[in-house]
Amino acid sequence: MPDVFADLVGQDEAVVELRRAAAAAAAVLRAGAADRAPAPRTADPAESADADASGGVDPSAGMTHAWIFTGPPGSGRSVAARAFAAALQCVHGTGCGECPGCRTTMGGTHADVRLVVPEGLSIGVGEMRALVLRAASTPSGGRWQVVVIEDADRLTEAAGNALLKAIEEPPPRTVFLLCAPSTHPDDISVTIRSRCRVVPLRQPPADAVAEVLARRDGIAPDVAQWAAAAAQGHVGRARRLARDPEARKRREAVLAVPRRLTGVGAAFDAASALIEAAEAEAEASVTDADTTERAALETALGAGGTGRGASGAIRGAAGQLKELEKRQKSRATRAQRDALDRALVDLAGFYRDALTMALRAPVAPVHTDTAALAGAGAQKWDAEGSLRRLEAVLACRAAIEANVKPRIAVEAMMLALWKG
Ligand SMILES: [Zn+2]
Secondary structure, eight states, X not given: XXXXXXXXXXXXXXXXXXXXXXXXXXXXXXXXXXXXXSOSOOSOGGGHHHHTTGGGOOGGGOOOSEEEEEOSTTSOHHHHHHHHHHHHHOSSSSOOSSXXXXXHHHHTOOTTEEEEOOOSXXXXXXXXXXXXXXXXXXXXXXXXXXXXXXXXXXXXXXXXHHHHHHHHSOOTTEEEEEEESOSSTTTSOXXXXXXXXXXXXXXXXXXXXXXXXXXXXXXXXXXXXXXXXXXXXXXXXXXXXXXXXXXXXXXXXXXXXXXXXXXXXXXXXHHHHHHHHHHHHHHHHHHHHHHHHHHHHXXXXXXXXXXXXXXXXXXXXXXXXXXXXXXXXXXXXXXXXXXXXXXXXXXXXXXXXXXXXXXXXXXXXXXXXXXXXHHHHHHHHHHHHHHHHHHHHHHHHHHHHXXXXXXXXXXXXXXXXXXX
């Protein structure tokens, strides 16, 4: 395995900062071992700024207990957080990729690294309290307890408060790594934000994405180049497009939408097709997990179903199954929204291409394979009409994010795209 930061595409500045922090963290551990004292940090948040300087390391480069990784979807927030977690557990340096600390962290089996990946629409308070409690224990490997929270913007308010308490009075060897789209108060509370150091990631350039697809995944360079451009800087999406024919088919269906909008009826048909495609994609992605979970729970509950206390156990079992169904429904809703959002991003790319062509802007198209179609649109609609259509797609995304029913938002968008 190469260096743990190798897969963090096009984020050189962030990597430098994280390596420096990992080195400072290692110095803190060495100082602690030399003194035979507890960790040199105090738990008093008022002193946390000074405490960063412990171990004689440059405070601006130092280690801190709470971090937020921000950036657009696909820029590598969780990749960066995991790589940094590995660098903190690295026993040789700052993320060599070869030692047991690096390998187990990257493989997801390190005893002192906990990863929270919300499957539903939000992370609840119960989950967060349990996590905070476990994170306060002494690291079994003698280094750091690391908690990675993907999609920290999906914390419920109560869960956010539970986390805030832990961040305000951090156990000396605990590090929280949060991932969120931005530090906007909608994404992360101002109080949590004020306790964290922010690592901003940028949308990686298409060339850098293509390079990593070719190098790491062995994808042919021309396919990698096409997929990187089509995915608009989203590394995971680019890989899926390059490898998965179904993903390519779905994308083609989305990009056929502008051609199909020939009237009101066609607009409603296109809306239905888009919604149903998102539902089908989401179902394919969660069905296996649902079935496995339900079977596992039923097996666990099936043991000892008779005798004393059985009726109580049955009541408890019904409650647990209901809880599981609730969680699975929430996950399915999330998967549908994510699939629909990917489709809308593809569609926005098409109208963005039309707009740049109408303006004769010297930039490469997002979708090289529908560039001719976008060019025809640019002629017909001009810059203004292209911009209005692009805005209709973005308004649809915003409406769905604000909990407008997806079908209603998509129908309104299709009508706007047809009328211009
Ligand atoms: Zn290592």
